[in-house]
Amino acid sequence: MEKQTVHSLISILITSPLIFNKYMRITEQQKNIIKENVNKIFGSQAEVLLFGSRVDDNQRGGDIDLLIKLEYADKELLKKNLNLNAVLQIAMGGLQKIDIITHVKHTAPTALYKSASRTGIKL
Amino acid sequence: MIQSKERLKQLLSITQKESLHLKAVSQRLKKILPKTEDELREKLNEPQLIDTLESFTAKFSRMQDTIADKLLPIFLSTAGENIGTVIENLNRAEKLSLISDTQQWLVARGLRNKLVHEYIEDLQELLDAVELAQQFVNELIHSFEAIQSYSLKQLRIQQV
Numbered sequence: 316m317e318k319q320t321v322h323s324l325i326s327i328l329i330t331s332p333l334i335f336n337k338y339m340r341i342t343e344q345q346k347n348i349i350k351e352n353v354n355k356i357f358g359s360q361a362e363v364l365l366f367g368s369r370v371d372d373n374q375r376g377g378d379i380d381l382l383i384k385l386e387y388a389d390k391e392l393l394k395k396n397l398n399l400n401a402v403l404q405i406a407m408g409g410l411q412k413i414d415i416i417t418h419v420k421h422t423a424p425t426a427l428y429k430s431a432s433r434t435g436i437k438l
Numbered sequence: 439m440i441q442s443k444e445r446l447k448q449l450l451s452i453t454q455k456e457s458l459h460l461k462a463v464s465q466r467l468k469k470i471l472p473k474t475e476d477e478l479r480e481k482l483n484e485p486q487l488i489d490t491l492e493s494f495t496a497k498f499s500r501m502q503d504t505i506a507d508k509l510l511p512i513f514l515s516t517a518g519e520n521i522g523t524v525i526e527n528l529n530r531a532e533k534l535s536l537i538s539d540t541q542q543w544l545v546a547r548g549l550r551n552k553l554v555h556e557y558i559e560d561l562q563e564l565l566d567a568v569e570l571a572q573q574f575v576n577e578l579i580h581s582f583e584a585i586q587s588y589s590l591k592q593l594r595i596q597q598v
Contacts, residue, residue, distance in 0.1 A: 393552065393566045394545075401544035409525035425559060 348406045356399045360386040364435030378412040382431040385419045390421045449509045460497040462574045467494045475561045495553040516565045536584040546574045
């Protein structure tokens, strides 16, 4: 193989998201349960990110921290947040502690939101 | 069996007291809680409101714990049912029509952190949380009464 081809192959590999995608410590099944229920409760305007210890390779276990980003304000935000937490607990067998924060676009960001948004990975 | 019946009787008596105290503080809170965010911001400096909110939150949490973690397991075992995790016990209670809905009980558990005014930056959220908690007070009291009535009639626990 030509030296140049090897180089370009390496550069493709190291920039590939498959290799450098940050590791999420939740199962595929958990990820699907989360996405499905976020969509069911908040609708398609919601984007969900995983943050906290579950996106940190150096930690083990821990709570599942979720950030829900919303396009529009919602009068029932608190109720929906708590309902999502409850259905996720039931779906995951009740052994998993889940923390959910929400943020509506164009509203004042909290410190926690800023850090979650910076470090979180979209599900 | 005798021991578990004694324990059930004792827990029914404790929960009954908790139920009365929760109902009373819930009504006191309703009378003084502001309706709007702005009013609440001003009133959060008043000891009477802070103390009543603290007391409501403590009793609201305690009654949930007493029923879900203590009363329900001993009730189910006295009734000859299997006992399991909190969610499994709540599901069983739902099937027996003693509680309305497991999901609502988990929602109520999640509400506790939302009632601690020092943690909450958004005062509208605090008002919403208190309203949801107030709605759940009736569910707690009805659930207790359903378990009490089942215990007296079906399990022959003597009046507490």
